Amino acid sequence: MVTTGQLSPATSTDLSPAAFDADDITTGALGDLAPEAGWHRPVLLDADLLILVTGGHGSAELDFRPLPCRPGTLLRARPGQAMRCLGAHLDACVVRWGAGTLRGLDVDPDGVPAYQQLAGEDEDAVISEVTQLAVDADRHRGVPAARALLRHQLAVLLLRLTLLAAEERPAPRAERATFHRLCHEVERGFRHTRRVEDYAAQLGYSVRTLTRACLAVTGRSAKQVIDERVALQARRLLAATDEPIARIGHRLGFPEPTNFGRFFTREVGVSPGAFRAAREQPLPVRMVRPRPPADAPVPNGRA
Template sequence: MVSSGQLSPATRTDLSPAEIDTLALGDLAAERGWRRPVLLDADLLVLVTGGHGTVELDFRPLPARPGTLLRAHPGQALRRTGAQLDATVVRWEPAALRGLDVDPDAVPTVRQLTGEDEDAVINEVSQLAVDCRRHRGVPAARGLLRHQLAVLLHRLGLADAAEPETRPEATTFHRFCREVEAGYQHSRRVEDYAARLGCSVRTLTRACLAVTGHSAKQVIDERVALQAARMLAATDEPIARIGRRLGFPEPTNFGRFFTREVGVSPGAFRAGADQPTPGVRIVRPRPPADPTGGTGQA
Protein backbone atom coordinates (compact mmCIF):
# COMPACT_ATOMS: atom_id res chain seq x y z
CA MET A 1 0.00 0.00 0.00
CA VAL A 2 1.19 3.50 -0.82
CA SER A 3 0.48 5.94 1.99
CA SER A 4 -0.45 9.60 1.61
CA GLY A 5 2.35 11.72 0.15
CA GLN A 6 4.45 8.79 -1.08
CA LEU A 7 3.37 8.67 -4.70
CA SER A 8 6.40 8.59 -6.97
CA PRO A 9 6.66 11.23 -9.73
CA ALA A 10 5.10 9.96 -12.95
CA THR A 11 6.79 9.91 -16.30
CA ARG A 12 5.26 10.25 -19.74
CA THR A 13 4.31 6.99 -21.40
CA ASP A 14 4.22 6.11 -25.08
CA LEU A 15 0.69 4.79 -25.36
CA SER A 16 -1.35 5.66 -28.41
CA PRO A 17 -3.35 8.93 -28.35
CA ALA A 18 -6.58 6.95 -27.91
CA GLU A 19 -5.32 5.39 -24.68
CA ILE A 20 -4.38 6.48 -21.17
CA ASP A 21 -1.06 7.79 -19.93
CA THR A 22 0.50 9.33 -16.84
CA LEU A 23 3.06 12.10 -16.59
CA ALA A 24 4.40 14.78 -14.27
CA LEU A 25 2.71 18.18 -14.08
CA GLY A 26 5.78 19.94 -15.45
CA ASP A 27 5.70 17.77 -18.58
CA LEU A 28 2.57 19.62 -19.70
CA ALA A 29 4.42 22.94 -20.04
CA ALA A 30 5.55 23.88 -23.51
CA GLU A 31 8.49 25.84 -22.14
CA ARG A 32 10.71 25.85 -19.06
CA GLY A 33 9.27 27.89 -16.23
CA TRP A 34 5.69 27.66 -17.49
CA ARG A 35 5.65 31.34 -18.49
CA ARG A 36 2.16 31.21 -19.97
CA PRO A 37 -0.82 28.82 -19.94
CA VAL A 38 -1.07 25.78 -22.16
CA LEU A 39 -4.21 24.72 -23.98
CA LEU A 40 -5.08 21.17 -23.01
CA ASP A 41 -5.72 18.60 -25.72
CA ALA A 42 -7.04 15.81 -23.49
CA ASP A 43 -8.93 15.11 -20.27
CA LEU A 44 -6.82 15.31 -17.11
CA LEU A 45 -6.78 14.45 -13.45
CA VAL A 46 -4.00 16.23 -11.55
CA LEU A 47 -3.12 14.82 -8.11
CA VAL A 48 -0.73 17.03 -6.11
CA THR A 49 1.72 14.94 -4.10
CA GLY A 50 4.22 17.50 -2.81
CA GLY A 51 4.82 21.21 -2.33
CA HIS A 52 2.46 24.15 -2.05
CA GLY A 53 1.52 26.55 -4.82
CA THR A 54 -1.19 27.57 -7.25
CA VAL A 55 -2.59 26.08 -10.41
CA GLU A 56 -4.54 28.38 -12.74
CA LEU A 57 -7.37 26.75 -14.66
CA ASP A 58 -9.01 29.09 -17.16
CA PHE A 59 -7.48 32.03 -15.26
CA ARG A 60 -8.97 30.94 -11.95
CA PRO A 61 -6.23 30.51 -9.29
CA LEU A 62 -6.65 27.26 -7.35
CA PRO A 63 -4.46 26.82 -4.24
CA ALA A 64 -2.81 23.40 -4.30
CA ARG A 65 -1.10 21.25 -1.69
CA PRO A 66 -0.60 17.51 -1.18
CA GLY A 67 -3.93 15.79 -1.66
CA THR A 68 -5.40 18.45 -3.95
CA LEU A 69 -7.12 16.88 -6.94
CA LEU A 70 -7.93 18.89 -10.08
CA ARG A 71 -10.16 17.87 -12.99
CA ALA A 72 -9.44 19.59 -16.32
CA HIS A 73 -11.00 19.27 -19.76
CA PRO A 74 -9.72 19.57 -23.34
CA GLY A 75 -9.55 23.17 -24.49
CA GLN A 76 -9.03 24.66 -21.06
CA ALA A 77 -6.02 26.85 -20.25
CA LEU A 78 -3.81 25.46 -17.49
CA ARG A 79 -0.74 26.88 -15.77
CA ARG A 80 1.25 26.24 -12.62
CA THR A 81 2.34 29.45 -10.86
CA GLY A 82 4.40 30.29 -7.82
CA ALA A 83 6.14 27.59 -5.85
CA GLN A 84 7.01 24.25 -7.34
CA LEU A 85 4.45 21.49 -7.08
CA ASP A 86 4.95 17.76 -7.47
CA ALA A 87 1.92 16.18 -9.09
CA THR A 88 0.94 13.12 -11.07
CA VAL A 89 -1.23 13.73 -14.11
CA VAL A 90 -3.57 11.10 -15.50
CA ARG A 91 -4.42 11.92 -19.11
CA TRP A 92 -6.90 10.18 -21.39
CA GLU A 93 -8.79 10.53 -24.64
CA PRO A 94 -12.57 9.97 -24.88
CA ALA A 95 -12.05 6.64 -26.65
CA ALA A 96 -10.42 5.27 -23.51
CA LEU A 97 -13.80 5.22 -21.72
CA ARG A 98 -15.99 4.24 -24.65
CA GLY A 99 -18.49 1.55 -23.65
CA LEU A 100 -17.85 1.94 -19.91
CA ASP A 101 -20.59 3.11 -17.57
CA VAL A 102 -18.74 6.05 -16.06
CA ASP A 103 -19.30 9.81 -16.11
CA PRO A 104 -15.97 11.66 -15.95
CA ASP A 105 -17.83 14.96 -15.62
CA ALA A 106 -19.16 13.86 -12.21
CA VAL A 107 -15.70 14.64 -10.81
CA PRO A 108 -15.56 18.20 -9.40
CA THR A 109 -13.07 20.72 -10.71
CA VAL A 110 -11.12 20.85 -7.45
CA ARG A 111 -11.26 18.75 -4.31
CA GLN A 112 -9.00 18.45 -1.29
CA LEU A 113 -8.65 14.76 -0.45
CA THR A 114 -8.27 13.70 3.16
CA GLY A 115 -8.14 10.53 5.22
CA GLU A 116 -9.23 7.26 3.65
CA ASP A 117 -10.33 8.97 0.44
CA GLU A 118 -6.84 10.40 -0.06
CA ASP A 119 -5.17 7.06 0.60
CA ALA A 120 -7.49 5.22 -1.79
CA VAL A 121 -7.05 7.72 -4.61
CA ILE A 122 -3.26 7.84 -4.17
CA ASN A 123 -3.12 4.05 -4.29
CA GLU A 124 -5.22 3.89 -7.46
CA VAL A 125 -3.31 6.65 -9.23
CA SER A 126 0.00 5.06 -8.18
CA GLN A 127 -1.02 1.66 -9.55
CA LEU A 128 -2.27 3.21 -12.77
CA ALA A 129 1.06 5.01 -13.22
CA VAL A 130 2.98 1.77 -12.59
CA ASP A 131 0.86 -0.18 -15.06
CA CYS A 132 1.08 2.52 -17.72
CA ARG A 133 4.85 2.33 -17.47
CA ARG A 134 5.07 -1.45 -17.18
CA HIS A 135 2.64 -2.27 -19.99
CA ARG A 136 3.56 0.56 -22.34
CA GLY A 137 2.38 -0.22 -25.86
CA VAL A 138 0.96 -3.64 -24.92
CA PRO A 139 -2.46 -4.03 -26.61
CA ALA A 140 -3.59 -6.65 -24.10
CA ALA A 141 -3.18 -4.13 -21.27
CA ARG A 142 -5.73 -1.71 -22.72
CA GLY A 143 -8.63 -3.27 -20.83
CA LEU A 144 -6.72 -3.18 -17.55
CA LEU A 145 -5.89 0.53 -17.88
CA ARG A 146 -9.41 1.44 -19.01
CA HIS A 147 -11.01 -0.26 -16.04
CA GLN A 148 -8.49 1.19 -13.60
CA LEU A 149 -9.34 4.67 -14.86
CA ALA A 150 -13.06 3.92 -14.69
CA VAL A 151 -12.77 2.77 -11.06
CA LEU A 152 -10.82 5.91 -10.16
CA LEU A 153 -13.41 8.17 -11.80
CA HIS A 154 -16.28 6.28 -10.18
CA ARG A 155 -14.69 6.71 -6.76
CA LEU A 156 -14.17 10.44 -7.26
CA GLY A 157 -17.66 10.93 -8.65
CA LEU A 158 -19.39 9.05 -5.84
CA ALA A 159 -17.66 11.15 -3.22
CA ASP A 160 -19.45 14.24 -4.52
CA ALA A 161 -22.62 12.62 -5.82
CA ALA A 162 -25.72 14.79 -5.58
CA GLU A 163 -29.27 14.57 -6.75
CA PRO A 164 -29.52 15.75 -10.38
CA GLU A 165 -31.16 19.10 -11.03
CA THR A 166 -34.67 18.39 -12.29
CA ARG A 167 -36.16 21.87 -12.61
CA PRO A 168 -37.39 22.59 -16.16
CA GLU A 169 -35.19 25.69 -16.22
CA ALA A 170 -32.08 23.60 -15.49
CA THR A 171 -32.91 21.13 -18.25
CA THR A 172 -33.38 23.97 -20.72
CA PHE A 173 -30.15 25.60 -19.55
CA HIS A 174 -28.13 22.41 -20.01
CA ARG A 175 -29.50 21.97 -23.54
CA PHE A 176 -28.69 25.60 -24.27
CA CYS A 177 -25.11 25.18 -23.04
CA ARG A 178 -24.60 22.21 -25.36
CA GLU A 179 -25.85 24.25 -28.30
CA VAL A 180 -23.63 27.19 -27.36
CA GLU A 181 -20.61 24.91 -27.15
CA ALA A 182 -21.33 23.64 -30.65
CA GLY A 183 -22.09 27.00 -32.19
CA TYR A 184 -20.45 29.89 -30.36
CA GLN A 185 -17.88 30.42 -33.12
CA HIS A 186 -20.67 30.96 -35.63
CA SER A 187 -23.44 32.81 -33.82
CA ARG A 188 -23.91 34.99 -30.76
CA ARG A 189 -27.63 35.54 -31.40
CA VAL A 190 -29.96 34.16 -28.76
CA GLU A 191 -32.63 33.85 -31.45
CA ASP A 192 -30.54 31.29 -33.33
CA TYR A 193 -30.17 29.07 -30.28
CA ALA A 194 -33.84 29.38 -29.37
CA ALA A 195 -34.76 28.22 -32.87
CA ARG A 196 -32.45 25.20 -32.58
CA LEU A 197 -34.00 24.25 -29.26
CA GLY A 198 -37.57 24.92 -30.37
CA CYS A 199 -38.30 27.45 -27.65
CA SER A 200 -38.62 31.20 -27.29
CA VAL A 201 -35.91 33.72 -26.45
CA ARG A 202 -37.87 34.51 -23.30
CA THR A 203 -37.73 30.85 -22.22
CA LEU A 204 -33.96 30.71 -22.71
CA THR A 205 -33.40 33.93 -20.84
CA ARG A 206 -35.62 32.84 -17.97
CA ALA A 207 -33.75 29.52 -17.71
CA CYS A 208 -30.32 31.19 -17.69
CA LEU A 209 -31.39 33.75 -15.09
CA ALA A 210 -32.82 31.02 -12.86
CA VAL A 211 -29.65 28.89 -12.96
CA THR A 212 -26.85 31.47 -13.23
CA GLY A 213 -28.27 34.94 -12.67
CA HIS A 214 -27.06 35.88 -16.16
CA SER A 215 -29.06 36.38 -19.32
CA ALA A 216 -28.83 34.00 -22.28
CA LYS A 217 -26.91 36.67 -24.21
CA GLN A 218 -24.40 36.99 -21.38
CA VAL A 219 -23.86 33.22 -21.32
CA ILE A 220 -23.05 33.24 -25.04
CA ASP A 221 -20.78 36.28 -24.85
CA GLU A 222 -18.90 34.92 -21.82
CA ARG A 223 -18.21 31.67 -23.69
CA VAL A 224 -16.84 33.59 -26.68
CA ALA A 225 -14.73 35.85 -24.47
CA LEU A 226 -13.36 32.86 -22.57
CA GLN A 227 -12.21 31.21 -25.78
CA ALA A 228 -10.62 34.46 -26.91
CA ALA A 229 -8.77 34.75 -23.57
CA ARG A 230 -7.52 31.18 -23.85
CA MET A 231 -6.13 31.73 -27.34
CA LEU A 232 -4.62 35.11 -26.52
CA ALA A 233 -2.85 33.80 -23.43
CA ALA A 234 -1.71 30.39 -24.68
CA THR A 235 -0.94 30.88 -28.39
CA ASP A 236 0.90 33.25 -30.70
CA GLU A 237 -1.95 33.38 -33.20
CA PRO A 238 -2.47 36.94 -34.50
CA ILE A 239 -5.22 38.82 -32.70
CA ALA A 240 -7.10 39.57 -35.92
CA ARG A 241 -7.14 35.88 -36.83
CA ILE A 242 -8.45 34.95 -33.40
CA GLY A 243 -11.23 37.46 -33.90
CA ARG A 244 -12.13 36.02 -37.29
CA ARG A 245 -12.21 32.49 -35.88
CA LEU A 246 -14.69 33.70 -33.27
CA GLY A 247 -16.98 35.43 -35.75
CA PHE A 248 -15.53 38.96 -35.89
CA PRO A 249 -14.44 39.80 -39.46
CA GLU A 250 -13.38 43.29 -38.34
CA PRO A 251 -10.58 43.50 -35.75
CA THR A 252 -12.05 46.68 -34.25
CA ASN A 253 -15.31 44.90 -33.47
CA PHE A 254 -13.43 42.06 -31.80
CA GLY A 255 -11.40 44.55 -29.78
CA ARG A 256 -14.49 46.37 -28.55
CA PHE A 257 -16.22 43.09 -27.67
CA PHE A 258 -13.25 41.69 -25.74
CA THR A 259 -12.62 44.96 -23.89
CA ARG A 260 -16.25 45.13 -22.85
CA GLU A 261 -16.30 41.55 -21.59
CA VAL A 262 -12.87 41.28 -19.96
CA GLY A 263 -11.99 44.83 -19.04
CA VAL A 264 -8.81 45.28 -21.13
CA SER A 265 -8.01 45.15 -24.84
CA PRO A 266 -6.89 41.91 -26.48
CA GLY A 267 -3.37 43.28 -26.87
CA ALA A 268 -3.11 44.30 -23.22
CA PHE A 269 -4.48 40.95 -22.08
CA ARG A 270 -1.90 39.08 -24.17
CA ALA A 271 0.91 41.30 -22.93
CA GLY A 272 0.03 40.44 -19.34
CA ALA A 273 -0.54 36.73 -19.94
CA ASP A 274 2.86 35.79 -18.51
CA GLN A 275 1.86 37.23 -15.12
CA PRO A 276 -0.08 35.06 -12.66
CA THR A 277 -3.79 35.84 -12.58
CA PRO A 278 -3.97 39.02 -14.68
CA GLY A 279 -5.55 41.86 -12.78
CA VAL A 280 -8.56 42.07 -15.05
CA ARG A 281 -12.17 40.96 -14.94
CA ILE A 282 -12.03 37.55 -16.56
CA VAL A 283 -14.95 35.37 -17.54
CA ARG A 284 -15.47 31.86 -16.23
CA PRO A 285 -16.58 28.81 -18.19
CA ARG A 286 -20.01 27.41 -17.50
CA PRO A 287 -20.20 23.74 -18.53
CA PRO A 288 -23.49 21.91 -18.97
CA ALA A 289 -22.51 19.50 -16.21
CA ASP A 290 -22.17 22.30 -13.66
CA PRO A 291 -25.17 24.67 -13.51
CA THR A 292 -23.62 26.55 -10.62
CA GLY A 293 -21.06 28.20 -12.87
CA GLY A 294 -17.96 26.37 -11.66
CA THR A 295 -14.96 25.76 -13.84
CA GLY A 296 -15.14 22.91 -16.26
CA GLN A 297 -15.17 22.30 -19.96
CA ALA A 298 -17.00 25.23 -21.38
Protein backbone atom coordinates in the same frame (compact mmCIF):
# COMPACT_ATOMS: atom_id res chain seq x y z
CA MET B 1 1.39 -3.29 -2.95
CA VAL B 2 -0.07 0.22 -2.89
CA THR B 3 0.06 2.09 0.39
CA THR B 4 -2.76 4.54 0.98
CA GLY B 5 -2.09 8.04 2.21
CA GLN B 6 0.99 8.64 0.07
CA LEU B 7 1.73 8.68 -3.61
CA SER B 8 4.98 7.62 -5.17
CA PRO B 9 6.33 9.92 -7.86
CA ALA B 10 4.97 8.95 -11.26
CA THR B 11 7.36 7.59 -13.81
CA SER B 12 7.88 10.35 -16.33
CA THR B 13 6.10 9.58 -19.60
CA ASP B 14 6.21 11.42 -22.89
CA LEU B 15 2.95 13.40 -22.81
CA SER B 16 3.53 15.20 -26.11
CA PRO B 17 0.77 14.92 -28.73
CA ALA B 18 3.04 13.03 -31.12
CA ALA B 19 3.44 10.22 -28.59
CA PHE B 20 -0.22 9.99 -27.66
CA ASP B 21 -2.90 7.76 -29.17
CA ALA B 22 -6.59 8.75 -28.92
CA ASP B 23 -7.33 5.61 -26.87
CA ASP B 24 -4.23 5.71 -24.66
CA ILE B 25 -4.04 6.27 -20.92
CA THR B 26 -0.71 7.69 -19.80
CA THR B 27 0.64 9.04 -16.54
CA GLY B 28 3.42 11.48 -15.87
CA ALA B 29 4.61 14.44 -13.84
CA LEU B 30 3.25 17.98 -13.76
CA GLY B 31 6.33 19.39 -15.43
CA ASP B 32 5.71 17.26 -18.50
CA LEU B 33 2.77 19.52 -19.42
CA ALA B 34 4.81 22.72 -19.58
CA PRO B 35 6.60 23.48 -22.88
CA GLU B 36 9.40 25.13 -20.92
CA ALA B 37 10.43 25.53 -17.31
CA GLY B 38 8.60 28.17 -15.35
CA TRP B 39 5.16 28.16 -17.04
CA HIS B 40 5.82 31.65 -18.41
CA ARG B 41 2.42 31.65 -20.05
CA PRO B 42 -0.60 29.33 -20.16
CA VAL B 43 -0.65 26.30 -22.45
CA LEU B 44 -3.63 24.92 -24.36
CA LEU B 45 -4.34 21.35 -23.30
CA ASP B 46 -4.84 18.69 -25.95
CA ALA B 47 -6.33 15.85 -23.87
CA ASP B 48 -8.42 15.08 -20.79
CA LEU B 49 -6.45 15.24 -17.54
CA LEU B 50 -6.70 14.43 -13.86
CA ILE B 51 -3.98 16.17 -11.84
CA LEU B 52 -3.43 15.05 -8.25
CA VAL B 53 -1.09 17.34 -6.29
CA THR B 54 1.34 15.27 -4.24
CA GLY B 55 3.69 17.85 -2.79
CA GLY B 56 4.36 21.54 -2.31
CA HIS B 57 2.07 24.54 -2.30
CA GLY B 58 1.20 26.85 -5.15
CA SER B 59 -1.64 27.66 -7.49
CA ALA B 60 -3.02 26.68 -10.85
CA GLU B 61 -4.78 28.87 -13.37
CA LEU B 62 -7.39 26.82 -15.22
CA ASP B 63 -9.14 28.95 -17.83
CA PHE B 64 -7.93 32.00 -15.87
CA ARG B 65 -9.54 30.86 -12.65
CA PRO B 66 -6.96 30.86 -9.82
CA LEU B 67 -7.03 27.63 -7.79
CA PRO B 68 -4.95 27.10 -4.62
CA CYS B 69 -3.01 23.83 -4.69
CA ARG B 70 -1.56 21.68 -1.93
CA PRO B 71 -1.25 17.94 -1.33
CA GLY B 72 -4.64 16.36 -1.91
CA THR B 73 -5.79 18.94 -4.46
CA LEU B 74 -7.33 17.32 -7.53
CA LEU B 75 -7.83 19.19 -10.82
CA ARG B 76 -9.95 17.99 -13.73
CA ALA B 77 -8.90 19.63 -16.98
CA ARG B 78 -10.31 19.25 -20.49
CA PRO B 79 -8.98 19.57 -24.04
CA GLY B 80 -8.82 23.16 -25.21
CA GLN B 81 -8.59 24.69 -21.75
CA ALA B 82 -5.78 27.10 -20.89
CA MET B 83 -3.67 26.06 -17.94
CA ARG B 84 -0.69 27.32 -15.98
CA CYS B 85 0.77 26.15 -12.67
CA LEU B 86 2.67 28.44 -10.32
CA GLY B 87 4.84 27.26 -7.46
CA ALA B 88 8.48 26.26 -7.63
CA HIS B 89 7.98 23.09 -5.61
CA LEU B 90 4.54 22.02 -6.79
CA ASP B 91 4.53 18.32 -7.69
CA ALA B 92 1.65 16.26 -9.05
CA CYS B 93 0.76 13.02 -10.77
CA VAL B 94 -0.98 13.55 -14.11
CA VAL B 95 -3.38 11.01 -15.64
CA ARG B 96 -4.10 11.66 -19.29
CA TRP B 97 -6.56 9.99 -21.65
CA GLY B 98 -7.94 10.48 -25.14
CA ALA B 99 -11.38 11.04 -26.59
CA GLY B 100 -12.02 7.37 -27.34
CA THR B 101 -10.66 5.88 -24.13
CA LEU B 102 -13.93 5.57 -22.20
CA ARG B 103 -16.19 4.74 -25.14
CA GLY B 104 -18.71 2.06 -24.14
CA LEU B 105 -18.24 2.52 -20.39
CA ASP B 106 -21.02 3.92 -18.21
CA VAL B 107 -19.11 6.90 -16.86
CA ASP B 108 -19.43 10.64 -17.41
CA PRO B 109 -16.08 12.44 -17.01
CA ASP B 110 -17.95 15.75 -16.95
CA GLY B 111 -19.39 14.76 -13.59
CA VAL B 112 -15.99 15.44 -12.02
CA PRO B 113 -15.61 19.11 -11.00
CA ALA B 114 -12.64 21.18 -12.06
CA TYR B 115 -11.38 21.47 -8.49
CA GLN B 116 -11.61 19.30 -5.39
CA GLN B 117 -9.64 19.36 -2.15
CA LEU B 118 -9.54 15.79 -0.90
CA ALA B 119 -9.09 14.80 2.72
CA GLY B 120 -9.32 11.79 5.04
CA GLU B 121 -10.54 8.45 3.70
CA ASP B 122 -11.56 9.98 0.38
CA GLU B 123 -8.03 11.24 -0.19
CA ASP B 124 -6.56 7.85 0.71
CA ALA B 125 -8.88 6.03 -1.69
CA VAL B 126 -8.12 8.39 -4.60
CA ILE B 127 -4.37 8.26 -3.94
CA SER B 128 -4.53 4.47 -3.91
CA GLU B 129 -6.36 4.32 -7.22
CA VAL B 130 -4.16 6.92 -8.93
CA THR B 131 -1.03 5.15 -7.68
CA GLN B 132 -2.16 1.76 -8.96
CA LEU B 133 -3.14 3.28 -12.30
CA ALA B 134 0.28 4.90 -12.62
CA VAL B 135 2.05 1.65 -11.71
CA ASP B 136 0.05 -0.42 -14.18
CA ALA B 137 0.35 2.16 -16.97
CA ASP B 138 4.14 2.05 -16.61
CA ARG B 139 4.41 -1.72 -16.11
CA HIS B 140 2.19 -2.59 -19.07
CA ARG B 141 3.17 0.25 -21.39
CA GLY B 142 2.63 -0.76 -25.00
CA VAL B 143 0.78 -3.98 -24.11
CA PRO B 144 -2.56 -4.01 -25.99
CA ALA B 145 -4.12 -6.51 -23.58
CA ALA B 146 -3.60 -4.07 -20.68
CA ARG B 147 -5.82 -1.37 -22.20
CA ALA B 148 -8.98 -2.92 -20.77
CA LEU B 149 -7.45 -2.95 -17.28
CA LEU B 150 -6.42 0.70 -17.50
CA ARG B 151 -9.77 1.78 -18.95
CA HIS B 152 -11.69 0.20 -16.09
CA GLN B 153 -9.29 1.57 -13.48
CA LEU B 154 -9.82 5.06 -14.88
CA ALA B 155 -13.59 4.55 -14.99
CA VAL B 156 -13.66 3.51 -11.32
CA LEU B 157 -11.57 6.55 -10.37
CA LEU B 158 -13.85 8.94 -12.28
CA LEU B 159 -16.99 7.34 -10.80
CA ARG B 160 -15.60 7.77 -7.29
CA LEU B 161 -14.82 11.42 -7.90
CA THR B 162 -18.26 11.99 -9.44
CA LEU B 163 -19.97 10.49 -6.37
CA LEU B 164 -17.86 12.65 -4.04
CA ALA B 165 -18.87 15.76 -5.97
CA ALA B 166 -22.56 14.76 -6.00
CA GLU B 167 -22.57 14.65 -2.21
CA GLU B 168 -21.55 18.31 -2.11
CA ARG B 169 -24.12 19.81 -4.47
CA PRO B 170 -27.91 19.73 -4.84
CA ALA B 171 -29.63 17.16 -7.02
CA PRO B 172 -30.09 18.21 -10.66
CA ARG B 173 -33.27 20.07 -11.55
CA ALA B 174 -35.08 20.60 -14.83
CA GLU B 175 -33.32 23.96 -15.23
CA ARG B 176 -29.94 22.31 -14.84
CA ALA B 177 -30.72 19.75 -17.56
CA THR B 178 -31.82 22.54 -19.90
CA PHE B 179 -28.69 24.50 -19.08
CA HIS B 180 -26.49 21.50 -19.90
CA ARG B 181 -28.20 21.10 -23.26
CA LEU B 182 -27.59 24.76 -24.02
CA CYS B 183 -23.92 24.45 -23.03
CA HIS B 184 -23.54 21.54 -25.43
CA GLU B 185 -25.02 23.51 -28.32
CA VAL B 186 -23.01 26.62 -27.47
CA GLU B 187 -19.85 24.52 -27.51
CA ARG B 188 -20.65 23.41 -31.03
CA GLY B 189 -21.78 26.76 -32.38
CA PHE B 190 -20.22 29.69 -30.52
CA ARG B 191 -17.85 30.45 -33.41
CA HIS B 192 -20.82 30.96 -35.71
CA THR B 193 -23.57 32.62 -33.67
CA ARG B 194 -24.04 34.43 -30.38
CA ARG B 195 -27.82 34.79 -30.78
CA VAL B 196 -29.95 33.15 -28.09
CA GLU B 197 -32.72 32.83 -30.67
CA ASP B 198 -30.57 30.52 -32.79
CA TYR B 199 -29.88 28.16 -29.90
CA ALA B 200 -33.52 28.22 -28.82
CA ALA B 201 -34.56 27.14 -32.31
CA GLN B 202 -31.97 24.34 -32.38
CA LEU B 203 -33.05 22.99 -29.00
CA GLY B 204 -36.80 23.50 -29.39
CA TYR B 205 -37.03 25.85 -26.39
CA SER B 206 -38.17 29.40 -26.07
CA VAL B 207 -35.69 32.17 -25.36
CA ARG B 208 -37.44 32.69 -22.02
CA THR B 209 -36.90 29.02 -21.06
CA LEU B 210 -33.19 29.18 -21.82
CA THR B 211 -32.79 32.44 -19.95
CA ARG B 212 -34.68 31.07 -16.93
CA ALA B 213 -32.43 27.98 -16.86
CA CYS B 214 -29.25 30.05 -17.08
CA LEU B 215 -30.41 32.40 -14.35
CA ALA B 216 -31.29 29.47 -12.08
CA VAL B 217 -27.91 27.76 -12.52
CA THR B 218 -25.45 30.65 -12.93
CA GLY B 219 -27.30 33.85 -12.06
CA ARG B 220 -26.63 35.15 -15.57
CA SER B 221 -28.78 35.36 -18.68
CA ALA B 222 -28.47 33.03 -21.66
CA LYS B 223 -26.94 35.86 -23.69
CA GLN B 224 -24.31 36.41 -21.02
CA VAL B 225 -23.48 32.69 -20.91
CA ILE B 226 -22.97 32.62 -24.68
CA ASP B 227 -20.88 35.80 -24.76
CA GLU B 228 -18.72 34.54 -21.87
CA ARG B 229 -17.95 31.35 -23.80
CA VAL B 230 -16.78 33.42 -26.79
CA ALA B 231 -14.70 35.65 -24.52
CA LEU B 232 -13.18 32.58 -22.85
CA GLN B 233 -12.02 31.23 -26.19
CA ALA B 234 -10.55 34.61 -27.05
CA ARG B 235 -8.63 34.68 -23.76
CA ARG B 236 -7.31 31.18 -24.37
CA LEU B 237 -5.99 32.04 -27.83
CA LEU B 238 -4.57 35.41 -26.80
CA ALA B 239 -2.76 33.96 -23.79
CA ALA B 240 -1.47 30.65 -25.16
CA THR B 241 -0.78 31.37 -28.85
CA ASP B 242 0.92 33.99 -30.99
CA GLU B 243 -1.90 34.12 -33.50
CA PRO B 244 -2.61 37.70 -34.66
CA ILE B 245 -5.42 39.40 -32.76
CA ALA B 246 -7.39 40.20 -35.91
CA ARG B 247 -7.28 36.57 -37.01
CA ILE B 248 -8.51 35.41 -33.59
CA GLY B 249 -11.42 37.81 -33.85
CA HIS B 250 -12.26 36.56 -37.33
CA ARG B 251 -12.21 32.95 -36.16
CA LEU B 252 -14.70 33.85 -33.45
CA GLY B 253 -17.17 35.52 -35.80
CA PHE B 254 -15.93 39.12 -35.87
CA PRO B 255 -15.05 40.15 -39.45
CA GLU B 256 -13.99 43.61 -38.22
CA PRO B 257 -11.16 43.86 -35.65
CA THR B 258 -12.77 46.92 -34.08
CA ASN B 259 -15.94 44.96 -33.29
CA PHE B 260 -13.87 42.19 -31.69
CA GLY B 261 -11.94 44.73 -29.67
CA ARG B 262 -15.11 46.36 -28.34
CA PHE B 263 -16.64 42.97 -27.49
CA PHE B 264 -13.52 41.74 -25.70
CA THR B 265 -13.07 44.95 -23.74
CA ARG B 266 -16.70 44.88 -22.65
CA GLU B 267 -16.51 41.25 -21.51
CA VAL B 268 -13.04 41.14 -19.96
CA GLY B 269 -12.39 44.73 -18.94
CA VAL B 270 -9.19 45.30 -20.94
CA SER B 271 -8.35 45.38 -24.64
CA PRO B 272 -7.11 42.22 -26.44
CA GLY B 273 -3.67 43.80 -26.80
CA ALA B 274 -3.39 44.60 -23.09
CA PHE B 275 -4.56 41.11 -22.15
CA ARG B 276 -1.94 39.50 -24.38
CA ALA B 277 0.80 41.79 -23.08
CA ALA B 278 0.12 40.57 -19.53
CA ARG B 279 0.04 36.85 -20.35
CA GLU B 280 3.51 36.11 -18.96
CA GLN B 281 2.45 37.33 -15.54
CA PRO B 282 -0.03 35.73 -13.13
CA LEU B 283 -3.41 37.07 -14.13
CA PRO B 284 -4.58 39.99 -11.93
CA VAL B 285 -7.88 39.34 -10.20
CA ARG B 286 -9.42 42.40 -11.83
CA MET B 287 -8.98 40.75 -15.24
CA VAL B 288 -11.09 37.71 -14.27
CA ARG B 289 -14.87 38.03 -14.53
CA PRO B 290 -16.89 36.62 -11.63
CA ARG B 291 -17.26 32.87 -11.96
CA PRO B 292 -20.43 30.82 -11.43
CA PRO B 293 -20.97 28.89 -8.21
CA ALA B 294 -18.69 25.88 -7.75
CA ASP B 295 -21.40 23.46 -8.87
CA ALA B 296 -22.45 25.40 -11.95
CA PRO B 297 -20.81 24.25 -15.22
CA VAL B 298 -19.97 26.51 -18.11
CA PRO B 299 -19.40 25.39 -21.70
CA ASN B 300 -16.07 23.55 -22.14
CA GLY B 301 -14.83 24.77 -18.82
CA ARG B 302 -17.26 23.19 -16.44
CA ALA B 303 -16.47 23.80 -12.85
